Amino acid sequence: MQLAVNIVVLASIYALISCGYVLIYRVSRVLSLAHGELMMLGAYGLYATASLFSGHPLLAIGVSAALALAVGGLVYALLMRRMTGEAVLAAVLATIALGIFLRGAMALVWSAQEQHPLELLGLSNPAVAVGPTARISLVALTLVVVTAAVYVGLFAFLRYTVWGIRMRAAGQNPLLAAQRGIGLHGIYALAWGLATFTGGLAGMLIACDSALDQTMLIIGLKAFPAALVGGLDSLAGAILGALIVAAAEVLLINYVDPLLSDVVPFFVLLAMLVVRPWGLFGTKEELDRV
């Protein structure tokens, strides 16, 4: 039972991070390898607002989430906007370079010291019982709930709201969408903003559950196979991919060798690429896009 709880928590972490990858890819066909760093920026944002508004945890969380949204839009406006139309590799490298830049900038501003934003917020993280034998920490439970809410929200947004439909259109065929009068730059900025927002949420929650330190970047990278396994342009696929990768990791730790947990996501990824490169729910034509 505890195993199932562990899998669900880990899958939620991966899913929340993956929806960022999927959003950006689906809308603008760019793979953002700076997502891990943006996630960490979100967590540091919480640390900053928690120090500023100590005593008002909700305000701190709200401001930090809004900041994440703004930062995403800014990243698009300042950098990715110039990369539209360039080769795929150039755009991906631009995100890698952005990631490196952010990593350095964060170390410059906040130093590499490990931080504990949860204490600054004045909240605690007790263990909650789930059934007779399993326990889960409160923040982890919040994370699961938040992930579910984010996905439901995103599904509803993409299906029922005007902007969501525009985003889907831009993702399917940018040229037609532009000719239809949809402002592509606005759509892309919105996608980046939403992706950074969800990534920032993930970063904040992880920082509250354990701690804010450099390992967060590697978590961001490990979540990437989850997005790919499900299909880089499918949100439903991201959930499924996260579950598969998380299950593989936890079960292998428990029954085979704990040290494999580092490489398991990449083995799963490789297996997927060999069998079905476009993922479980991705669109097949992605294969031929260069």
Next chain:
Amino acid sequence: MSQPRSSGYFRTSYAGDIVLVDTRAQWAGLAVLVAGLAVMPFAASPFLLDLANQVLLASIGAVALMLLTGYAGQISLGHAGLLAAGAFVTGILFKETNAPFWVTLPASAAVGAMLGMAFGLPSLRLRGLYLAVSTLALHFIVIYAGGEYETRRGYSTGVVIDPPRIGDWVLADARTWYFVLLAAAAATVLFSLNLLRSRTGRAWRAIHGREAVAEAMGISVHRAKLSAFVVSSTITSIAGCLFAYYRGFVSAEAFSLFLTIQYVAMVIIGGMGSILGAVLGTVFVVLFPYAIEGTMRSVGLAERLSSIVFAVNYTAFGLVMILFLVFEPQGLVGIWRRVQNWFLLWPFKQKPLRGAK
């Protein structure tokens, strides 16, 4: 094949077209260069000599990556894994069988070739992003294997390797290493230039341009892709072997994703599709952290801010990469050619036509 210049260098035969060194002026320049390089280790300080060694060593890997990504157009994010493979083969052979370097070097090359096949097989089905991702996954797996070897065999602090020796003579001195590395780098560059003007190189350029058209022209796309991967990986593995001997030890932590990104940066910043670009990019990326440090020192910040040099390095490196990607997609080679054309065309300060390289 030399680039066509803005002023007239007229070719009159095929052989004359693909020759490596064209005019008398170029031969003279080459002679000056060779003389300069030969004299360098005796005139430079030990610090500069070490820097030069680092640049030469890195350039081998960069040229290999340029062949794969710049010419054949196959994106590979697994470069550090290939370097690690070469280094670990050397380390393992040395520790387990005490093999001398004339065994480990070919062995590294062979393992590199095999891994090249492995890294290259996905390229037959995948393209672009997916190919990059598959190479990334393979990189992690190679590093994991190396780390496991280190732990299982008890080399907790890395595998220490003795410097290569022939009989009594030991290759340990920086100056000797300079000449060895210079020879290796020159050999790599010559080999690559020759390969590029041969059938294989032209096949690579064809599949980089348009795969369907290349297939229609009769080029076996699969063979070209695989050969690109295999050649590039072999050279990279050899670089890894040299790296192991130069550093004197092998450890899995030295081959991180950031190392791959640095090599990719060398290729990008140097300018895709040009061996000169690979070398220029290498010089830039290797010297960059030292330049940053030098700047910080001259501004008087070094002592106080020694704890943030790393962060400044990262920030500046990321920034420079972004600037090159956005503003100078042709890299340092593009800048170099513009400068060259300015001198060639002087006093006719004509702007080259749009579209001309």
Next chain:
Amino acid sequence: MIRTTKMMLVAAAMALPAAPAAAQDAYVVGLSGALTGPNANVYAPVIDGLKLYADQVNGRGGVNGKPIRLLIQDNQGEPSKAAADVKRFLSQDNVLAVINVSLSSTYAPMVVETRRARVPLFYAGAVCPKEVYPPADELQFCSTAFAPGFDSQMAFRIIRELAKEPVRIGFAAMAIPIARAEMDYAEGLAKSLGMTPVEKQITPPPTPDYTPFATKLKDANPNWVFSWSPWLSQVKTFEALRRIGWAGRYLTIAHLQAEDELARLKDGELYVFGANSLFQDALPVHREIRDAAQKAGLNTPVPQLAEGWIAGMVLEQALRNAGWPATPEKLVASMNNLKVDLKGLRGGPIEWTKTNHFRGTQSYRVYRWDPAKQAIVRVKDWTSFEVK
């Protein structure tokens, strides 16, 4: 194409300003440490402490009238950078000694280079390798508080004294080779003492969630868990275990952050043991460190500066005994016959001889948080092991 390539290279090489030569009117010592990078929060405070002490010494007129010049390079815990740093110290700066404050993966390259140049290598904040135990490698010295072998022996002495029922012991460590080796050793020790080792969990460093590993540990139902690793891994495993409801006793080695973390975790069954005394003992030397840190305006939490301060004391004494002008050989000779009084920062002095570059005796204290008193209490006073 080739000529332009190589011409650029030559031009670049000649255009670079020659790096400044070291001013030899000082004791020049090179330090290659993990100022930044994944584990920097462990090593950066040591470097801060050492630098602080060196500045204090220089403010008092230096050693034998000459200042100590610490050349600090950041190797980010990467072996290749460490190798480059050492090469530069040796070829360009002519250092008297090289100090390593970084991960164990950086040891091998630094040993290779310093051995070649016959310059002493001083481990000042990183775990002591077995090469400094008798019979010691001639050029490697260590002043760090924690060390393999003795730590496990002390751990089991503590468990034997405190355990009230048969011990079922679990082990947790980070997947770095030196920690894994120590866990294997500890497991063997446990068996020889009649305890039941039930589970050994090795966690890879970049783990987002320690819960799966903790689950496996908890399922084996230990009543004691011993962890020997970088602090991050130790404390996260502990927190994960508590989150899933394990109520046993956790014993772990006290790293720099232990004093602050005990207060943060507030758990009565978490025992830490270490060779450094706590700042709450408020000895004169603790006040000295606090004042110096305040005057220098350091951000580092003061309790984390002790290790670096100790290294500074050792370095000062070694340089003083080496006299002026000093050479690496004289420094090694001085270090082979060194006794430094640490004024209460540790349980005893640091004594180095020709065959023992660790210390004569290794002493530990044991602490835990007392929920009733809301303070850290000492469970066991200085317990010593002779180093033979």
